[in-house]
């Protein structure tokens with residue numbers, strides 16, 4: 001059998017290992033950490049369990065597909081629920097909105113609480129579905145860097161509709177047009193953060209994201225987000241994939257413009273092809289440093305990063321859902337701070353994710369596991385210790401004001417994840433969550449291809465390359481890579 005080496009066991013690396021193994025390759029995965037999953041991992045602290053990174057799960061059929069491809073019944077290995085409430089939104093003036101999965105109910109909720117016509121919600125979600133149907137075949141399902149993608153029928157149809165698809169407007173401008181109430185504009189602008197972008201700059205085409213959350217659904221794996229990693233890891237192992245942990249690849253070996261293997265701990269390992277799942281920017285700086293550098297791509301602006309406080313909270317707040325947002329009073333200023341001033345506003349939007357709402361054993365009795373996060377700039381050498389101290393104070397005050405509590409007195413354990421540790425734990429350039437930002441309309445074309453045009457037999461998957469960051473796109477990158485390899 002031919003042999004494939006995969007560098008990194010992020011979710012895309014694991015998915016690629018499954019696909020290549022099913023194509024008959026012998027697959028070896030080298031992972032720098034002691035555990036699989038990269039950003040999609042978990043931490044446990046004194047009786048509390050936290051999903052370390054991603055918390056929002058959309059397009060679960062991408063995971064199911066991998067089980068089906070292996071001839072297995074997905075539900076027997078990986079199970080999830082559709083959330084009845086996608087998110088609970090809170091504002092400083094006491095207003096609250098539950099984003100019900102039932103769109104009619106969500107419409108009634110915003111009509112009753114904000115006077116926003118339910119009809120506007122329905123129309124916005126129809127538009128979102130329209131953009132998704134036109135753009136996903138072009139931008140998500142295939143390599144953008146193969147001629148065939150641009151000459152097929154779907155692509156032709158999409159060019160003709162570019163204006164209607166929002167490429168020339170921003171997400172914020174489009175939302176101001178489709179909603180009356182500024183709180184609804186804010187709520188829908190928030191979807192830009194799902195790939196680390198700025199709603200005041202990112203093209204309105206990103207309004208495809210609400211389609212994923214409302215029309216298709218927001219989901220939660222019954223055993224937590226980390227089960228996405230673990231169930232696929234077990235599937236890969238059952239197919240014969242070998243995982244080598246604590247095995248950092250030091251160099252990709254290239255001979256006569258062909259990738260032939262890797263060096264790990266001073267030892268050479270050879271293969272017929274290589275798939276790199278390490279962040280593309282750091283890969284060129286380290287394991288590909290002798291090769292030609294794609295400077296234009298390497299210099300693209302990165303997405304935002306995150307500051308997370310994993311808090312064990314010794315109280316149950318019945319008003320909180322799995323996903324909760326405590327909105328900033330001045331959203332525009334918040335994004336200016338993140339993307340222009342590279343710092344944090346005094347009034348950041350606070351996201352609280354609590355898996356113990358649906359998975360009781362994630363927290364001790366009468367307690368909750370709070371993953372408390374704000375969006376922050378990626379790492380540009382800021383004085384993070386000072387920034388984090390200040391941010392923590394502002395977050396605690398905001399929670400106290402909105403939830404009418406004294407949260408500090410309820411925190412019994414704490415751990416922090418921030419841009420520097422995101423980079424050191426996953427090799428993500430500048431600690432960005434989603435690779436390049438999508439803050440301009442050319443961003444989709446400025447991601448690295450899923451293959452190297454200079455080095456034969458070298459492929460790329462994961463959040464820093466086409467089609468982009470986030471679990472569903474990472475899984476698609478693995479699919480695109482595997483379809484290229486015949």
Ligand code: FAD
Pocket residue numbers: 007008009010011012013030031032033036037038039040052053054055056057247248249250277278279287306308422425426427428433434461462463464469470471472474
């Ligand atoms: P990564 O997870 O980046 O992993 C890469 C792996 O490669 C790591 O395990 C690393 O150790 C390994 N590696 C690197 N260099 C080497 C080397 N030289 N040798 C060997 N191994 C190496 N996405 C969502 O869909 N929903 C969300 O709600 C969401 N929220 C997020 C919140 C946070 C805090 C973070 C950090 C991310 C979030 N994301 C979310 C994004 C999502 O986590 C990522 O897009 C996705 O997990 C990236 O997967 P990947 O395959 O690119 O690999």
